Amino acid sequence: MTAPTPRAILEYGLSSGNVGLVQLLGLCPLxxxxNNAVNALGLGLATVLALTATNTAVAGIRRLTRRDVRIPAFILVIAAVVTSIELAMRAWLPALHAVLGLFIPLIVTNCALMGRAEAFASRHDPARAALDGFATGLGFLWVLLALGAVRELAGEGSLFAGAGHLLGLPGLELVAAGYPGFVPAVLPIGAFLALAGLVALRQGWRLRRAGAGA
Incomplete structure (x- = not known):
């Protein structure tokens, strides 16, 4: 089997195999x-770190794990990595940890982690596995951040509001004075509509590319 190139790995994770926009995995946290850009950024970065670390670890133990126990072993690795991330966030970013709450440990249940561990990391070397985890996580992050930014801008007229308190980055905060707000954007219905819009935009872009190349 020919090993994929770094460019192919990045393209798959960011675009053609994007877990949030194409495979529609991890929809619960997505x-x-x-509902806002700060929460999206925090959870997205945690997911990038979790995917990169678990892929690397799984690739490192792939020759030591018997086929009949590999799935429990992968689950153990994923749980250990996510627990470590949660403890680190609780220690260093307590305000963000309090806001995200249960969604941090629920990274364990994100199908993207187990999917990439089984489909890619268990079949390739640690360097390629780490790149695949990073690309997959980055693809999830940009979709999550795009949704958060669109919903926050439409719903509250702000962007990265609370970044100073939650992330220690007050320079990211942008607020439009006098904006009346559009409440449905930050409600659950707004999440579904925003995701549907992103999926439709991607499909339209693919169809235009296919038409141009015909």
Missing amino acids: LAVS
């Missing part, structure tokens, strides 16, 4: 946490 829809629930994307």
Whole structure:
């Protein structure tokens, strides 16, 4: 089997195999946490770190794990990594940890982690596995951040509001004075509509590319 190139790995994770926009995995955090850009950024970065670390670890133990126990072993690795991330966030970013709450440990249940561990990391070397985890996580992050930014801008007329308190980055905060707000954008229905819009935009872009190349 020919090993994929770094460019192919990045393209798959960011675009053609995007877990949030194409495979529609991890929809629970994708829809629930994307009510604003700060929450989206926090959970997205945690997911990038979790995917990169678990892929690397799984690739490192792939020759030591018997086929009949590999799935429990992968689950153990994923749980250990996510627990470590949660403890670190609780220690260093307590305000953000309090806001995200249950969605941090629920990264364990994100199908993207187990999917990439089984489909890619268990079949390739640690370097390629780490790149695949990073690309997959980055693809999830940009979709999550796009949803959060669109919903926050439409719903509250702000962007990265609370970044100073939650992330220690006050320079990111942008607020439009006098904006009346559009409440449905930050409600659950807004998440579904925003995701549907992104999916439709991607499909339209693919169809235009296919038409141009015909």
